[in-house]
Amino acid sequence: MNEREPWQVPQSSPATTVLVNGIEIGRGSRVRLRPSRRADILDLAMAGLEAEVDAVQEDFEGQLHIAVLIHDDPGRDLGASGKIGHRFFFTPEEVEPLDSHDGPATARPRVLVAGIGNMFLADDGFGPEVIAALRDWQAPPGVHVVDFGIRGMDLAYRLLDGYDAALLVDAAPRGEPPGTLTVFEPDPPPQDQVPEAHAMDPVRVLALAQRLGDGNIPRVLVLGCEPLVRMTGQEPDVVVTLSEPVREAVRRAVPLVASVVDTLLVDCRAVAAEHAVNQRTPKAAAYEER
Template sequence: MTTGQQPTGPADRAVTVDGVPVRRGSRVRLRPHHRSDIFDLALTGRTAEVATVEEDLEGRTHVAVLLDGDPGRDLGSGTQIAHRFFFAPDELEPLGSPDGGGRPEPRVLVAGVGNIFLGDDAFGPEVAAALLDRPLPPGVHVADFGIRGMDLAYALVDGYDAAVLVDAAPRGRPPGTLHVIEPDLGEAAGAAPEAHGMDPVKVLALARRLSDGALPRVLIVGCEPESCPSGEEPEVTPGLSAPVREAVAKAVPLVEAVVSDLLAELRNRTAARPAPAEGSIR
């Protein structure tokens, strides 16, 4: 080692994620792989600060993060009391832009909703599972919410700029017909909030109450089911009908196109603002 040179340690390392340098002190959002263990998946969407960028003996990079809200953080970022969680670089979403201008990437939530035990109501979860096997643009998060309406309501108020709900939506068309709907959020305001269950209108109503009326733009990619569950205790019928099964493959590129249009719209709206540091894109 030449005199005067300093060795590169974890505190000095950086890794590039989506064109953004990530190093100690960088702010990130966690996007664990869908095949990660349940403990990592539980942290999906949480924000954190990078503690160190580590390299193992096989040359693989791991990023240690400190979660926002961890009470051990109050003692300083150098404390060993706060819990450190390790993620691969591609499981992180930098909270900043590749051009270094301080303008955050737009965030879009794609939510599969529906009951996998009620036939065609499983359309949304099936599409979400298919999307998780495809590359996603920066800032896009796909999740299967199933019938967890409360979780979806809280996700909608967690700083997303737009959301795409994927659901079985009867509209009197032939089974398997796909359509894109922009719900009237004014109608959602009049619906009774529901803490449990997955009625999209009631979920939006609950999200409005949680956010004091400030919701991101919401679109629904719906599929006409062959049959709809009915009654207070509908019969368990796992498996999609043939036309809805075929529609899943068609819905994947449709959702990707909708997301692409939303990202372009959000970026254009952000770029039109003269002072990037003055606020969010909403």
């Protein structure tokens, strides 16, 4: 058998994964950064840090580059959006895989927690308030927590950014007592639903995401809170405070978000594992047996 370089891409794999020290890594894999001595001072400052692989990319000269998000970077979510300064590139020789396994890797699930709502319309600000309350929560790797406010187009595009599941946190009137928290899977948007770029109603956002992604969107759940004060935006004054039952619900929503995310991660891993078994080729099986 020909000896291959420690980071050589398997011929049977697309350019989205790469072998590093015999371990196949791709989007979602955990790595430790080991920049070379010839690296610039910024890369050297990140030596030893843990990171999550965001992408494996090939340049015009055929060289492979691994784009990573630093685990402790407070602007990590900006990196996941492709923003310069929070997404870093290393060569395959400059990363050390941390996922311990034999054979091809199953990418770590990616889950989006999105707060939506208008903080100037009383209880409609429930979603953003929950995201603010989650600042001290140590989100599991692969989980990104973002306050989208009223940016419907941004959320629709983010849903199409390779996430396996999403949890939308929103004020959702369902006829329950004010402050009631409910986790539910929204109904699919009607076929004739007109997408609206600036709407933040979950159904309209999903309709927009489906239109942009040709129907391919991740599984979406909603953590809804029954509002007490409902505003339309036509009122002469703004209200930047939550009603008492909804403010108390923010406190209860934090552990509920963590619980729902854990469940989503388990479900995503199970789906990925089943898909990996179904996609195994004889060559992959032989690789695992070595």
